[in-house]
Amino acid sequence: xxxxxxxxxxxxxxxxxxxxxxxxxxxxxxxxxxxxxxxxxxxxxxxxxxxxxxxxxxxxxxxxxxxxxxxxxxxxxxxxxxxxxxxxxxxxxxxxxxxxxxxxxxxxxxxxxxxxxxxxxxxxxxxxxxxxxxxxxxxxxxxxxxxxxxxxxxxxxxxxxxxxxxxxxxxxxxxxxxxxxxxxxxxxxxxxxxxxxxxxxxxxxxxxxxxxxxxxxxxxxxxxxxxxxxxxxxxxxxxxxx
Amino acid sequence: xxxxxxxxxxxxxxxxxxxxxxxxxxxxxxxxxxxxxxxxxxxxxxxxxxxxxxxxxxxxxxxxxxxxxxxxxxxxxxxxxxxxxxxxxxxxxxxxxxxxxxxxxxxxxxxxxxxxxxxxxxxxxxxxxxxxxxxxxxxxxxxxxxxxxxxxxxxxxxxxxxxxxxxxxxxxxxxxxxxxxxxxxxxxxxxxxxxxxxxxxxxxxxxxxxxxxxxxxxxxxxxxxxxxxxxxxxxxxxxxxx
DNA sequence: CGAGCTTTTGAACGCAGTCAACAATTGTGG
DNA sequence: CCACAATTGTTGACTGCGTTCAAAAGCTCG
Numbered sequence: 001x002x003x004x005x006x007x008x009x010x011x012x013x014x015x016x017x018x019x020x021x022x023x024x025x026x027x028x029x030x031x032x033x034x035x036x037x038x039x040x041x042x043x044x045x046x047x048x049x050x051x052x053x054x055x056x057x058x059x060x061x062x063x064x065x066x067x068x069x070x071x072x073x074x075x076x077x078x079x080x081x082x083x084x085x086x087x088x089x090x091x092x093x094x095x096x097x098x099x100x101x102x103x104x105x106x107x108x109x110x111x112x113x114x115x116x117x118x119x120x121x122x123x124x125x126x127x128x129x130x131x132x133x134x135x136x137x138x139x140x141x142x143x144x145x146x147x148x149x150x151x152x153x154x155x156x157x158x159x160x161x162x163x164x165x166x167x168x169x170x171x172x173x174x175x176x177x178x179x180x181x182x183x184x185x186x187x188x189x190x191x192x193x194x195x196x197x198x199x200x201x202x203x204x205x206x207x208x209x210x211x212x213x214x215x216x217x218x219x220x221x222x223x224x225x226x227x228x229x230x231x232x233x234x235x236x237x238x239x240x241x242x
Numbered sequence: 243x244x245x246x247x248x249x250x251x252x253x254x255x256x257x258x259x260x261x262x263x264x265x266x267x268x269x270x271x272x273x274x275x276x277x278x279x280x281x282x283x284x285x286x287x288x289x290x291x292x293x294x295x296x297x298x299x300x301x302x303x304x305x306x307x308x309x310x311x312x313x314x315x316x317x318x319x320x321x322x323x324x325x326x327x328x329x330x331x332x333x334x335x336x337x338x339x340x341x342x343x344x345x346x347x348x349x350x351x352x353x354x355x356x357x358x359x360x361x362x363x364x365x366x367x368x369x370x371x372x373x374x375x376x377x378x379x380x381x382x383x384x385x386x387x388x389x390x391x392x393x394x395x396x397x398x399x400x401x402x403x404x405x406x407x408x409x410x411x412x413x414x415x416x417x418x419x420x421x422x423x424x425x426x427x428x429x430x431x432x433x434x435x436x437x438x439x440x441x442x443x444x445x446x447x448x449x450x451x452x453x454x455x456x457x458x459x460x461x462x463x464x465x466x467x468x469x470x471x472x473x474x475x476x477x478x479x480x481x482x483x484x
Numbered sequence: 485c486g487a488g489c490t491t492t493t494g495a496a497c498g499c500a501g502t503c504a505a506c507a508a509t510t511g512t513g514g
Numbered sequence: 515c516c517a518c519a520a521t522t523g524t525t526g527a528c529t530g531c532g533t534t535c536a537a538a539a540g541c542t543c544g
Contacts, residue, residue, distance in 0.1 A: 226307030
Protein backbone atom coordinates (compact mmCIF):
# COMPACT_ATOMS: atom_id res chain seq x y z
CA UNK A 1 0.00 0.00 0.00
CA UNK A 2 2.60 2.59 -1.08
CA UNK A 3 0.06 5.41 -1.39
CA UNK A 4 -0.59 5.28 2.34
CA UNK A 5 2.49 7.39 2.77
CA UNK A 6 1.13 10.19 0.64
CA UNK A 7 -2.24 9.92 2.35
CA UNK A 8 -0.61 10.33 5.74
CA UNK A 9 1.40 13.28 4.52
CA UNK A 10 -1.50 15.14 2.92
CA UNK A 11 -3.81 14.11 5.74
CA UNK A 12 -1.54 15.91 8.17
CA UNK A 13 -2.04 19.14 6.19
CA UNK A 14 -5.83 19.06 5.85
CA UNK A 15 -8.64 16.55 6.44
CA UNK A 16 -8.94 14.47 3.28
CA UNK A 17 -12.41 13.94 1.88
CA UNK A 18 -13.44 10.38 1.04
CA UNK A 19 -13.18 11.22 -2.63
CA UNK A 20 -9.69 12.63 -2.25
CA UNK A 21 -8.55 9.63 -0.28
CA UNK A 22 -9.90 7.24 -2.89
CA UNK A 23 -8.16 9.16 -5.65
CA UNK A 24 -4.88 8.94 -3.79
CA UNK A 25 -5.32 5.24 -3.10
CA UNK A 26 -5.88 4.61 -6.79
CA UNK A 27 -2.69 6.42 -7.82
CA UNK A 28 -0.41 3.99 -9.61
CA UNK A 29 2.87 4.12 -7.71
CA UNK A 30 6.02 2.31 -8.72
CA UNK A 31 8.24 1.55 -5.76
CA UNK A 32 12.01 1.16 -6.12
CA UNK A 33 14.74 0.40 -3.62
CA UNK A 34 18.00 2.19 -4.31
CA UNK A 35 21.40 1.81 -2.74
CA UNK A 36 23.40 4.67 -1.26
CA UNK A 37 24.81 7.29 -3.64
CA UNK A 38 22.60 6.47 -6.59
CA UNK A 39 21.27 9.14 -8.90
CA UNK A 40 17.47 9.21 -8.93
CA UNK A 41 17.16 11.88 -11.63
CA UNK A 42 19.86 13.88 -13.32
CA UNK A 43 20.14 17.51 -14.46
CA UNK A 44 19.14 17.93 -18.09
CA UNK A 45 16.57 15.14 -18.02
CA UNK A 46 12.93 15.73 -18.96
CA UNK A 47 11.16 13.59 -16.39
CA UNK A 48 7.78 12.04 -17.12
CA UNK A 49 7.22 11.20 -13.49
CA UNK A 50 7.72 12.58 -9.99
CA UNK A 51 8.76 10.70 -6.90
CA UNK A 52 8.58 10.85 -3.15
CA UNK A 53 11.07 9.57 -0.60
CA UNK A 54 9.50 6.78 1.43
CA UNK A 55 12.57 5.80 3.40
CA UNK A 56 16.15 7.07 3.65
CA UNK A 57 17.87 10.40 3.05
CA UNK A 58 18.38 11.88 -0.41
CA UNK A 59 19.74 15.20 -1.61
CA UNK A 60 19.48 17.64 -4.50
CA UNK A 61 22.73 18.87 -5.97
CA UNK A 62 24.38 20.66 -8.84
CA UNK A 63 27.84 20.25 -10.29
CA UNK A 64 29.70 23.52 -10.90
CA UNK A 65 31.98 24.30 -13.81
CA UNK A 66 34.96 23.46 -11.62
CA UNK A 67 33.53 20.01 -10.95
CA UNK A 68 32.52 20.62 -7.36
CA UNK A 69 29.28 19.16 -6.09
CA UNK A 70 27.05 21.64 -4.33
CA UNK A 71 24.31 20.03 -2.26
CA UNK A 72 21.19 22.22 -2.36
CA UNK A 73 18.87 20.43 0.02
CA UNK A 74 18.49 17.21 1.94
CA UNK A 75 15.31 15.19 1.55
CA UNK A 76 13.68 13.23 4.32
CA UNK A 77 10.88 10.66 4.06
CA UNK A 78 7.69 12.30 2.82
CA UNK A 79 9.46 14.85 0.61
CA UNK A 80 8.69 15.14 -3.10
CA UNK A 81 11.87 16.81 -4.35
CA UNK A 82 11.10 17.08 -8.07
CA UNK A 83 7.46 18.16 -8.05
CA UNK A 84 8.66 21.06 -10.14
CA UNK A 85 8.99 18.75 -13.12
CA UNK A 86 5.19 18.90 -13.35
CA UNK A 87 5.56 22.41 -14.78
CA UNK A 88 9.20 22.86 -15.81
CA UNK A 89 10.27 20.49 -18.55
CA UNK A 90 14.04 20.37 -18.11
CA UNK A 91 15.46 19.52 -14.72
CA UNK A 92 18.14 22.04 -13.71
CA UNK A 93 19.57 19.96 -10.87
CA UNK A 94 20.15 16.34 -9.93
CA UNK A 95 18.84 14.27 -7.05
CA UNK A 96 20.62 11.30 -5.53
CA UNK A 97 20.39 9.07 -2.51
CA UNK A 98 22.64 9.59 0.49
CA UNK A 99 21.65 6.46 2.37
CA UNK A 100 19.86 3.50 0.77
CA UNK A 101 16.34 4.68 -0.04
CA UNK A 102 12.87 3.48 -0.87
CA UNK A 103 11.42 5.72 -3.58
CA UNK A 104 7.87 5.87 -4.94
CA UNK A 105 7.45 7.04 -8.54
CA UNK A 106 4.21 8.54 -9.88
CA UNK A 107 3.66 9.40 -13.55
CA UNK A 108 3.01 13.05 -14.40
CA UNK A 109 -0.20 12.06 -16.21
CA UNK A 110 -1.62 10.62 -13.03
CA UNK A 111 -0.61 13.66 -10.98
CA UNK A 112 -1.98 16.13 -13.50
CA UNK A 113 -5.28 14.25 -13.52
CA UNK A 114 -5.31 14.21 -9.73
CA UNK A 115 -4.66 17.96 -9.55
CA UNK A 116 -7.32 18.75 -12.12
CA UNK A 117 -10.00 17.07 -10.03
CA UNK A 118 -8.78 17.97 -6.56
CA UNK A 119 -7.79 21.62 -6.12
CA UNK A 120 -6.91 21.15 -2.47
CA UNK A 121 -4.35 18.54 -3.44
CA UNK A 122 -2.99 20.94 -6.07
CA UNK A 123 -2.60 23.56 -3.36
CA UNK A 124 -0.87 21.11 -1.07
CA UNK A 125 1.63 20.16 -3.78
CA UNK A 126 2.17 23.79 -4.70
CA UNK A 127 2.71 24.58 -1.05
CA UNK A 128 5.29 21.79 -0.87
CA UNK A 129 7.32 23.41 -3.67
CA UNK A 130 7.02 26.80 -1.96
CA UNK A 131 8.54 25.39 1.20
CA UNK A 132 11.40 23.95 -0.85
CA UNK A 133 11.96 27.47 -2.17
CA UNK A 134 11.95 28.82 1.39
CA UNK A 135 14.64 26.31 2.33
CA UNK A 136 16.74 27.36 -0.66
CA UNK A 137 16.43 30.98 0.44
CA UNK A 138 17.61 30.12 3.92
CA UNK A 139 20.55 28.20 2.48
CA UNK A 140 21.61 31.30 0.54
CA UNK A 141 21.70 33.13 3.85
CA UNK A 142 23.45 30.21 5.52
CA UNK A 143 26.21 30.36 2.91
CA UNK A 144 27.15 33.79 4.30
CA UNK A 145 27.41 32.60 7.87
CA UNK A 146 30.81 31.47 9.01
CA UNK A 147 31.31 27.74 8.96
CA UNK A 148 30.76 27.13 12.67
CA UNK A 149 27.44 28.93 12.58
CA UNK A 150 26.40 27.47 9.23
CA UNK A 151 27.00 23.93 10.46
CA UNK A 152 24.97 24.59 13.60
CA UNK A 153 22.16 25.94 11.42
CA UNK A 154 22.22 22.92 9.13
CA UNK A 155 22.08 20.52 12.06
CA UNK A 156 19.13 22.42 13.53
CA UNK A 157 17.26 22.22 10.24
CA UNK A 158 17.88 18.49 9.89
CA UNK A 159 16.74 17.75 13.42
CA UNK A 160 13.58 19.81 13.08
CA UNK A 161 12.68 18.28 9.74
CA UNK A 162 13.36 14.74 10.93
CA UNK A 163 11.33 15.45 14.05
CA UNK A 164 8.44 16.66 11.90
CA UNK A 165 8.22 13.22 10.27
CA UNK A 166 8.79 11.30 13.48
CA UNK A 167 12.37 10.32 12.76
CA UNK A 168 13.96 12.23 15.60
CA UNK A 169 13.03 12.36 19.23
CA UNK A 170 13.43 15.46 21.36
CA UNK A 171 17.20 15.43 21.38
CA UNK A 172 18.67 12.94 18.95
CA UNK A 173 18.34 11.21 15.61
CA UNK A 174 20.08 8.81 13.31
CA UNK A 175 22.07 10.82 10.79
CA UNK A 176 23.93 8.77 8.20
CA UNK A 177 25.51 11.78 6.53
CA UNK A 178 29.28 11.85 6.10
CA UNK A 179 31.48 14.85 6.79
CA UNK A 180 32.23 14.98 3.08
CA UNK A 181 28.51 15.37 2.40
CA UNK A 182 28.20 18.12 5.01
CA UNK A 183 31.11 19.81 3.23
CA UNK A 184 29.31 19.73 -0.10
CA UNK A 185 26.20 21.13 1.55
CA UNK A 186 28.02 23.98 3.27
CA UNK A 187 30.54 24.65 0.54
CA UNK A 188 33.54 24.17 2.81
CA UNK A 189 36.44 21.72 2.73
CA UNK A 190 36.21 18.37 4.49
CA UNK A 191 39.09 19.42 6.68
CA UNK A 192 37.19 22.45 7.87
CA UNK A 193 34.00 20.47 8.34
CA UNK A 194 35.87 18.19 10.64
CA UNK A 195 37.27 21.06 12.67
CA UNK A 196 33.93 22.82 12.93
CA UNK A 197 32.23 19.67 14.17
CA UNK A 198 34.93 19.33 16.78
CA UNK A 199 34.31 22.89 17.89
CA UNK A 200 30.59 22.19 18.22
CA UNK A 201 31.39 19.13 20.32
CA UNK A 202 33.91 21.04 22.40
CA UNK A 203 31.30 23.74 23.03
CA UNK A 204 29.05 21.04 24.44
CA UNK A 205 26.33 21.67 21.87
CA UNK A 206 26.24 18.28 20.15
CA UNK A 207 27.50 14.73 20.24
CA UNK A 208 27.94 13.02 16.89
CA UNK A 209 29.14 9.46 16.81
CA UNK A 210 28.10 6.09 15.52
CA UNK A 211 25.89 7.84 12.96
CA UNK A 212 23.79 9.39 15.69
CA UNK A 213 23.44 13.09 16.32
CA UNK A 214 22.53 14.12 19.85
CA UNK A 215 21.75 17.72 20.55
CA UNK A 216 23.04 18.39 24.04
CA UNK A 217 22.10 22.07 24.14
CA UNK A 218 19.29 23.03 21.80
CA UNK A 219 19.25 26.60 23.00
CA UNK A 220 22.96 26.91 22.39
CA UNK A 221 22.83 25.26 18.97
CA UNK A 222 20.02 27.41 17.62
CA UNK A 223 21.78 30.47 18.96
CA UNK A 224 25.09 29.46 17.40
CA UNK A 225 23.33 28.78 14.11
CA UNK A 226 21.12 31.89 14.15
CA UNK A 227 18.31 29.39 13.57
CA UNK A 228 14.68 30.47 13.33
CA UNK A 229 12.42 27.69 12.01
CA UNK A 230 9.85 30.06 10.53
CA UNK A 231 11.13 29.36 7.02
CA UNK A 232 10.22 25.67 7.32
CA UNK A 233 6.55 26.67 7.59
CA UNK A 234 5.65 23.76 9.85
CA UNK A 235 1.99 23.52 10.83
CA UNK A 236 2.48 22.31 14.36
CA UNK A 237 5.05 23.90 16.59
CA UNK A 238 7.70 21.23 15.98
CA UNK A 239 10.24 23.90 15.25
CA UNK A 240 9.98 25.53 18.63
CA UNK A 241 10.02 22.52 20.91
CA UNK A 242 13.23 21.56 22.48
CA UNK B 243 -5.24 49.55 -17.56
CA UNK B 244 -2.82 47.98 -15.04
CA UNK B 245 -3.91 44.41 -15.76
CA UNK B 246 -2.55 44.69 -19.29
CA UNK B 247 0.82 43.96 -17.84
CA UNK B 248 -0.28 40.63 -16.43
CA UNK B 249 -2.09 39.80 -19.64
CA UNK B 250 1.05 40.39 -21.65
CA UNK B 251 3.08 38.29 -19.24
CA UNK B 252 0.70 35.33 -19.19
CA UNK B 253 -0.03 35.73 -22.89
CA UNK B 254 3.65 35.17 -23.60
CA UNK B 255 3.46 31.81 -21.85
CA UNK B 256 0.31 30.43 -23.50
CA UNK B 257 -2.49 31.75 -25.70
CA UNK B 258 -5.12 33.22 -23.40
CA UNK B 259 -8.72 32.28 -24.05
CA UNK B 260 -11.27 35.08 -24.24
CA UNK B 261 -12.64 34.00 -20.91
CA UNK B 262 -9.22 34.02 -19.28
CA UNK B 263 -8.45 37.45 -20.69
CA UNK B 264 -11.72 38.84 -19.40
CA UNK B 265 -11.07 37.43 -15.95
CA UNK B 266 -7.66 39.07 -15.89
CA UNK B 267 -9.04 42.38 -17.09
CA UNK B 268 -11.58 42.35 -14.29
CA UNK B 269 -8.98 41.76 -11.61
CA UNK B 270 -9.03 44.67 -9.16
CA UNK B 271 -5.49 45.99 -9.09
CA UNK B 272 -4.22 48.71 -6.80
CA UNK B 273 -1.27 50.57 -8.25
CA UNK B 274 1.31 52.29 -6.07
CA UNK B 275 4.42 54.28 -6.84
CA UNK B 276 7.26 53.74 -4.40
CA UNK B 277 10.56 55.53 -4.05
CA UNK B 278 13.92 53.80 -3.98
CA UNK B 279 14.77 51.65 -0.93
CA UNK B 280 11.23 51.27 0.36
CA UNK B 281 10.00 48.05 1.92
CA UNK B 282 7.07 46.57 0.01
CA UNK B 283 6.43 43.71 2.41
CA UNK B 284 8.38 42.67 5.46
CA UNK B 285 9.38 39.32 6.96
CA UNK B 286 6.89 38.18 9.59
CA UNK B 287 3.90 39.78 7.90
CA UNK B 288 0.82 37.79 6.90
CA UNK B 289 -0.02 39.40 3.56
CA UNK B 290 -3.58 39.48 2.29
CA UNK B 291 -2.48 40.44 -1.20
CA UNK B 292 0.21 39.72 -3.76
CA UNK B 293 1.93 42.18 -6.05
CA UNK B 294 3.79 42.40 -9.31
CA UNK B 295 6.53 44.78 -10.34
CA UNK B 296 5.33 46.97 -13.15
CA UNK B 297 8.35 49.24 -13.37
CA UNK B 298 11.71 49.42 -11.60
CA UNK B 299 13.98 46.93 -9.86
CA UNK B 300 13.15 45.37 -6.50
CA UNK B 301 14.81 42.69 -4.42
CA UNK B 302 14.03 40.04 -1.83
CA UNK B 303 16.26 39.94 1.22
CA UNK B 304 16.72 38.61 4.70
CA UNK B 305 18.50 40.11 7.67
CA UNK B 306 20.84 37.73 9.50
CA UNK B 307 21.40 37.54 13.23
CA UNK B 308 24.51 39.68 12.81
CA UNK B 309 22.46 42.38 11.15
CA UNK B 310 23.77 41.84 7.63
CA UNK B 311 21.37 42.10 4.73
CA UNK B 312 21.47 39.18 2.34
CA UNK B 313 19.80 39.87 -1.00
CA UNK B 314 18.15 36.68 -2.28
CA UNK B 315 16.92 37.72 -5.69
CA UNK B 316 16.41 40.76 -7.86
CA UNK B 317 13.00 41.40 -9.38
CA UNK B 318 12.44 42.90 -12.79
CA UNK B 319 9.18 44.19 -14.27
CA UNK B 320 6.69 41.37 -14.68
CA UNK B 321 7.87 39.44 -11.63
CA UNK B 322 5.48 38.47 -8.83
CA UNK B 323 7.91 37.99 -5.96
CA UNK B 324 5.52 37.03 -3.16
CA UNK B 325 3.09 34.70 -4.94
CA UNK B 326 4.03 32.23 -2.23
CA UNK B 327 1.90 34.17 0.23
CA UNK B 328 -1.11 32.59 -1.52
CA UNK B 329 -0.25 29.34 0.27
CA UNK B 330 2.20 30.18 3.07
CA UNK B 331 0.73 32.46 5.70
CA UNK B 332 3.83 34.03 7.24
CA UNK B 333 6.39 35.70 5.00
CA UNK B 334 9.90 34.48 5.80
CA UNK B 335 11.69 37.24 3.89
CA UNK B 336 11.28 40.89 2.99
CA UNK B 337 10.98 42.63 -0.35
CA UNK B 338 12.03 46.20 -1.05
CA UNK B 339 12.58 48.48 -3.99
CA UNK B 340 16.06 49.18 -5.31
CA UNK B 341 15.08 51.89 -7.76
CA UNK B 342 11.78 53.78 -7.64
CA UNK B 343 9.09 51.30 -8.63
CA UNK B 344 5.53 51.02 -9.83
CA UNK B 345 3.86 48.14 -8.03
CA UNK B 346 0.47 46.52 -8.68
CA UNK B 347 -1.27 44.89 -5.73
CA UNK B 348 -3.91 42.17 -6.08
CA UNK B 349 -5.92 40.77 -3.17
CA UNK B 350 -5.50 37.06 -2.37
CA UNK B 351 -9.28 36.60 -2.58
CA UNK B 352 -9.28 37.73 -6.18
CA UNK B 353 -6.31 35.52 -7.08
CA UNK B 354 -7.76 32.45 -5.37
CA UNK B 355 -11.01 32.96 -7.25
CA UNK B 356 -9.09 33.39 -10.49
CA UNK B 357 -7.11 30.20 -9.92
CA UNK B 358 -10.18 28.20 -9.01
CA UNK B 359 -11.81 28.97 -12.36
CA UNK B 360 -8.75 28.97 -14.57
CA UNK B 361 -6.42 26.02 -14.06
CA UNK B 362 -4.03 27.18 -16.76
CA UNK B 363 -3.50 30.44 -14.89
CA UNK B 364 -2.93 28.44 -11.71
CA UNK B 365 -0.27 26.46 -13.53
CA UNK B 366 1.35 29.62 -14.87
CA UNK B 367 1.54 31.13 -11.37
CA UNK B 368 2.82 27.88 -9.91
CA UNK B 369 5.42 27.76 -12.66
CA UNK B 370 6.47 31.30 -11.77
CA UNK B 371 7.18 30.26 -8.18
CA UNK B 372 9.09 27.22 -9.42
CA UNK B 373 11.37 29.43 -11.49
CA UNK B 374 11.98 31.58 -8.43
CA UNK B 375 13.05 28.43 -6.64
CA UNK B 376 15.38 27.55 -9.51
CA UNK B 377 17.00 30.97 -9.21
CA UNK B 378 17.48 30.46 -5.47
CA UNK B 379 19.15 27.13 -6.17
CA UNK B 380 21.54 28.74 -8.62
CA UNK B 381 22.36 31.45 -6.10
CA UNK B 382 23.32 28.78 -3.58
CA UNK B 383 25.78 27.48 -6.14
CA UNK B 384 26.90 31.01 -6.96
CA UNK B 385 27.72 31.61 -3.32
CA UNK B 386 30.44 28.96 -3.65
CA UNK B 387 32.06 30.53 -6.67
CA UNK B 388 34.85 32.94 -6.01
CA UNK B 389 33.81 36.57 -6.12
CA UNK B 390 35.07 37.33 -9.64
CA UNK B 391 33.12 34.42 -11.07
CA UNK B 392 30.06 35.03 -8.90
CA UNK B 393 29.85 38.65 -10.02
CA UNK B 394 30.13 37.61 -13.67
CA UNK B 395 27.34 35.11 -13.10
CA UNK B 396 25.08 37.66 -11.45
CA UNK B 397 25.58 40.14 -14.27
CA UNK B 398 24.79 37.44 -16.83
CA UNK B 399 21.57 36.58 -15.02
CA UNK B 400 20.49 40.21 -14.80
CA UNK B 401 21.14 40.87 -18.48
CA UNK B 402 19.30 37.73 -19.58
CA UNK B 403 16.31 38.46 -17.36
CA UNK B 404 16.13 42.09 -18.41
CA UNK B 405 16.43 41.03 -22.04
CA UNK B 406 13.53 38.61 -21.54
CA UNK B 407 11.26 41.53 -20.64
CA UNK B 408 12.64 43.84 -23.29
CA UNK B 409 14.67 46.03 -20.94
CA UNK B 410 18.07 45.15 -22.35
CA UNK B 411 19.25 45.07 -25.89
CA UNK B 412 21.81 42.59 -27.16
CA UNK B 413 24.74 44.02 -25.25
CA UNK B 414 23.68 46.60 -22.69
CA UNK B 415 21.07 47.73 -20.21
CA UNK B 416 20.36 50.35 -17.62
CA UNK B 417 21.37 48.95 -14.24
CA UNK B 418 20.73 51.24 -11.29
CA UNK B 419 22.19 48.88 -8.74
CA UNK B 420 24.92 50.17 -6.43
CA UNK B 421 28.08 48.29 -5.56
CA UNK B 422 26.81 48.04 -2.01
CA UNK B 423 23.72 46.23 -3.29
CA UNK B 424 25.84 43.87 -5.38
CA UNK B 425 27.81 43.20 -2.20
CA UNK B 426 24.68 42.23 -0.30
CA UNK B 427 23.63 39.97 -3.15
CA UNK B 428 26.97 38.21 -3.39
CA UNK B 429 27.77 38.23 0.30
CA UNK B 430 31.08 40.04 -0.16
CA UNK B 431 32.38 43.36 1.15
CA UNK B 432 31.86 46.55 -0.81
CA UNK B 433 35.61 46.88 -1.12
CA UNK B 434 35.87 43.50 -2.77
CA UNK B 435 32.90 44.20 -5.02
CA UNK B 436 34.69 47.26 -6.26
CA UNK B 437 37.88 45.33 -6.97
CA UNK B 438 36.07 42.50 -8.70
CA UNK B 439 34.22 44.93 -10.96
CA UNK B 440 37.51 46.52 -11.85
CA UNK B 441 38.92 43.12 -12.72
CA UNK B 442 35.95 42.42 -14.97
CA UNK B 443 36.51 45.76 -16.68
CA UNK B 444 40.24 45.15 -16.98
CA UNK B 445 39.54 41.77 -18.54
CA UNK B 446 37.52 43.56 -21.19
CA UNK B 447 34.32 41.71 -20.31
CA UNK B 448 32.13 44.62 -19.26
CA UNK B 449 31.84 48.36 -19.08
CA UNK B 450 29.83 49.73 -16.18
CA UNK B 451 29.43 53.46 -15.84
CA UNK B 452 26.72 56.01 -15.59
CA UNK B 453 24.32 53.31 -14.41
CA UNK B 454 24.66 51.42 -17.66
CA UNK B 455 26.08 47.95 -17.99
CA UNK B 456 27.56 47.04 -21.35
CA UNK B 457 28.65 43.50 -21.96
CA UNK B 458 31.68 43.74 -24.22
CA UNK B 459 32.38 40.02 -24.37
CA UNK B 460 29.35 37.83 -23.72
CA UNK B 461 31.26 34.64 -24.39
CA UNK B 462 33.93 35.68 -21.92
CA UNK B 463 31.48 36.79 -19.26
CA UNK B 464 29.41 33.61 -19.33
CA UNK B 465 32.59 31.59 -19.23
CA UNK B 466 33.99 33.60 -16.31
CA UNK B 467 30.67 33.20 -14.49
CA UNK B 468 30.14 29.53 -15.32
CA UNK B 469 26.75 30.72 -16.54
CA UNK B 470 24.23 28.35 -18.09
CA UNK B 471 20.76 29.92 -18.44
CA UNK B 472 18.91 26.61 -18.24
CA UNK B 473 17.85 27.36 -14.67
CA UNK B 474 15.92 30.46 -15.79
CA UNK B 475 13.60 28.20 -17.80
CA UNK B 476 12.97 30.78 -20.50
CA UNK B 477 10.56 29.76 -23.22
CA UNK B 478 12.30 31.46 -26.10
CA UNK B 479 16.04 31.19 -26.49
CA UNK B 480 16.78 34.58 -24.92
CA UNK B 481 19.36 33.00 -22.70
CA UNK B 482 21.50 31.77 -25.54
CA UNK B 483 21.60 34.80 -27.79
CA UNK B 484 24.52 37.07 -27.62
C1' DC C 485 41.39 -9.33 7.45
C1' DG C 486 42.69 -6.29 4.05
C1' DA C 487 40.86 -2.57 0.68
C1' DG C 488 38.74 1.57 0.60
C1' DC C 489 36.30 5.03 2.74
C1' DT C 490 35.98 8.30 6.44
C1' DT C 491 37.88 11.01 10.08
C1' DT C 492 41.69 13.47 12.12
C1' DT C 493 45.86 16.35 12.47
C1' DG C 494 49.60 19.74 11.04
C1' DA C 495 51.59 23.44 8.24
C1' DA C 496 51.72 26.95 4.72
C1' DC C 497 49.10 29.72 1.63
C1' DG C 498 45.51 32.82 -0.32
C1' DC C 499 41.00 34.97 -1.03
C1' DA C 500 38.39 38.13 0.96
C1' DG C 501 37.43 41.03 5.19
C1' DT C 502 38.24 45.03 8.05
C1' DC C 503 39.79 49.50 8.90
C1' DA C 504 40.80 53.91 7.35
C1' DA C 505 41.12 57.59 4.33
C1' DC C 506 40.05 59.95 0.18
C1' DA C 507 37.83 60.97 -4.45
C1' DA C 508 33.87 61.26 -7.25
C1' DT C 509 29.19 61.52 -7.91
C1' DT C 510 24.49 62.59 -6.78
C1' DG C 511 21.06 65.06 -4.50
C1' DT C 512 19.15 69.08 -2.06
C1' DG C 513 18.12 73.52 -0.42
C1' DG C 514 18.99 78.28 -0.62
C1' DC D 515 22.68 77.60 -10.41
C1' DC D 516 25.75 76.98 -6.92
C1' DA D 517 27.29 75.26 -2.32
C1' DC D 518 27.17 71.82 0.68
C1' DA D 519 25.81 67.23 2.41
C1' DA D 520 25.31 62.57 1.67
C1' DT D 521 25.95 58.72 -0.76
C1' DT D 522 28.81 55.96 -3.74
C1' DG D 523 33.13 54.51 -5.51
C1' DT D 524 38.32 53.78 -5.00
C1' DT D 525 42.75 52.69 -2.92
C1' DG D 526 46.25 50.76 0.50
C1' DA D 527 47.76 48.00 4.45
C1' DC D 528 47.04 44.44 7.60
C1' DT D 529 44.44 40.45 9.35
C1' DG D 530 42.06 36.05 9.46
C1' DC D 531 38.97 32.28 8.08
C1' DG D 532 39.12 28.63 5.43
C1' DT D 533 41.88 26.11 1.65
C1' DT D 534 45.20 23.01 0.01
C1' DC D 535 48.46 19.48 0.48
C1' DA D 536 50.05 15.63 2.87
C1' DA D 537 50.01 11.93 5.91
C1' DA D 538 48.18 8.97 9.43
C1' DA D 539 44.62 6.74 12.14
C1' DG D 540 39.83 4.60 12.49
C1' DC D 541 35.88 2.35 10.49
C1' DT D 542 33.18 -0.81 7.46
C1' DC D 543 32.19 -4.31 4.86
C1' DG D 544 32.84 -7.65 1.41
